[in-house]
Amino acid sequence: MGAAPLEPELVAAYGALVHAGALDAAGLATAVAVDLDEAQRLLGALEDHGLLSRRVGSAPATYVPAPPAIALGAVLAEQQHAVHTTQKLVEQLDEVYRRTGPTSHPSDVVDLVVGTAAVRARIQQIQTSAREEVLSLVKPPVAVVSSEDNAETEDAAVDRGVRYRAVLETSMLEEEPRLLHAVAAAAARGEEARLSPSVPIKLFVVDRSVALVPLGHAGTGTGPEGALLVRGSGLLDALIALFELVWERAFEIAPGTAESGAPEPSRLAADSPTDLDREILTLLLAGLTDEAVAKGTGTSVRTVQRRVRALMDGAGVVSRLQLGWVAHERGWLGAATPQRA
Known part of the structure; x- marks a missing residue:
């Protein structure tokens, strides 16, 4: 050839x-x-x-x-x-x-991929073949492919014009604060990411034609080492619908520098939150504690609390709940605050 x-x-x-x-x-x-x-x-x-x-x-x-x-x-x-x-x-x-091919028979809509190495190879394979879009739901523990391991493949796909959308469970940021910086860097390259207090399953969908669902037990990661490979079917449609539902209700990660040593605000103008302020608000509204937000943004708990206090003073509110509503109304987060059922 x-x-x-x-x-x-x-x-x-x-x-x-x-x-x-x-x-x-x-x-x-x-x-x-x-x-x-x-x-x-x-x-x-x-x-x-x-x-x-x-x-x-x-x-x-x-x-x-x-x-x-x-x-x-x-x-x-x-x-x-x-x-x-x-x-x-x-x-x-x-x-x-x-x-x-296999999908000509109903029983062959789903394949079983056995072993961590085989799952990792399949993720790389279907991601490399992506032409339009990659969707993913991410929750701890990360046992197969880390964000660092996958960075080169993601970058190559983005360069080809592939759209990436991912929803991360907020507990991942509490366990690995530096992940927020990796997500911000990915956003700068054109990827899209949101945070959710709870992600139901781990999921990887490519071009809406194939999905990979790891078999580990939700929340513990225990269980068989493998994944289900799901091809075009009603089951695949349901997985895509699940992703879209989680995506719609998740919080957009506002771009920000999250640099340590950022200046403390004295009194903030009502409509001028900084990038760091937006990032702090996003993480707080996604359910992270002050301690986790401080780690994720590279600041101190005292800095987080002072900036939140300054935001509340500038917005003219007396509680964080009210601040969240004002942030939504004024578009400080870059996306609508999700409606909770």
């Missing part, structure tokens, strides 16, 4: 030739830190690819690089053709799969 990509060693050798203008085998060996035999192998391979030519009459043999636009342009065109051919094959096989 087309030519394989150039080996990294060949790319490095060609780059060294381009920078030097011309090299013999000994010069290339020095430039890319290999022995003479390997340098001669690289030169022969580059010559086979049409990426260099020998300088006439040189002794020892000296090689000059072919113009990159011409030499690599041909390689790029061949690889693009291979990608296009593979993409067409995937589309054809996918169409056959949809007609004759």
Whole structure:
């Protein structure tokens, strides 16, 4: 299905030739830190690819690089053709799969994925294949893929234009305060996240066509190590509806710096909460204690209480409950405060 990509060693050798203008085998060996035999192998391979030519009459043999636009342009065109051919094959096989695959029988709507490693591989696989949207419900304990482990895959998907929406249970921030900063960084890259005092299950949905539901017992994480892989069906529709319900009732995470050492407010103007103030309000309304909010924002409990007091004074209210209502009415949180049943 087309030519394989150039080996990294060949790319490095060609780059060294381009920078030097011309090299013999000994010069290339020095430039890319290999022995003479390997340098001669690289030169022969580059010559086979049409990426260099020998300088006439040189002794020892000296090689000059072919113009990159011409030499690599041909390689790029061949690889693009291979990608296009593979993409067409995937589309054809996918169409056959949809007609004759496992979901053609009702009992095969759900697959069992056994073992932590297998679940992790499936999460990475379906996430890498995402084209439009990834939805997730996240609650402790995180036993398969942490936010750090998944960051590279998420970033690649976001770069492809995939929309990410996640709802995190607030208890995660109490256990791992630095997670708030990771969520803020993800939001800066275009991902969307909300907080909820209670998330019913762990869930991962890709392109509304497949879902992964870990099997661990809610709240304890105990139970079999595995997950259910759910394909297009009424069950999948129900899982998506559950996500949307939790998302609608969750609190949006207001953007903020949460930097420690932020200045203490004296008296706050009624309509000018800072980013840190918005972040504190969001976490308090999501059910976190003052201590957890202080850890999550990198401040002290005293700072949190002073800023809340300043917000209450500026809003002209006497309780945190009233402050929550004012914050909702004035749009301080960036999203409507959820209605509780």
